[in-house]
Amino acid sequence: MGTRVDEPVKAGVVFGPEGIKPVWFIWKKRRYEVRDVTMRWQTKEGSATILHLGVTDGADLFELTCNQQTLAWRLAEVEAHGCE
Secondary structure, eight states, rough: OOOOEEEEEEEOOOOOOOOEEEEEEEEEEEEEOEOOOOOOOEEEEEEEEEEEEEEEOOOOOOEEETTTTOOOOOEEEESSSOOO
16 A cells, blocks of 8 residues: 555646556656556546546556546655655
C-alpha cells in the first residue's frame, strides 16, 4: 500500500485507442517519465467523472487522477522506492 499524496501535477498525455495515456508528469519540480499504465478505473465526484490511472516510471508506482470535467490532474498516491 502506498502513501496518500493528493497534490496537483502537470501531465503530458496522448490520446489513443485505449483512451488517455500519460507519458510524463511533474511533481515537486521533478519530471517523471511514465513507462507503463498498469491499471485504469473511474469514479464519480458529484457530476464529475474521475479517471484513475496506475502508472510506473520503472521504479515507483503512482496513482494519477484526471477530473474529466475540469481536466485537472492530481497525484493521488505513491508507492515509492526512493522518489519522495
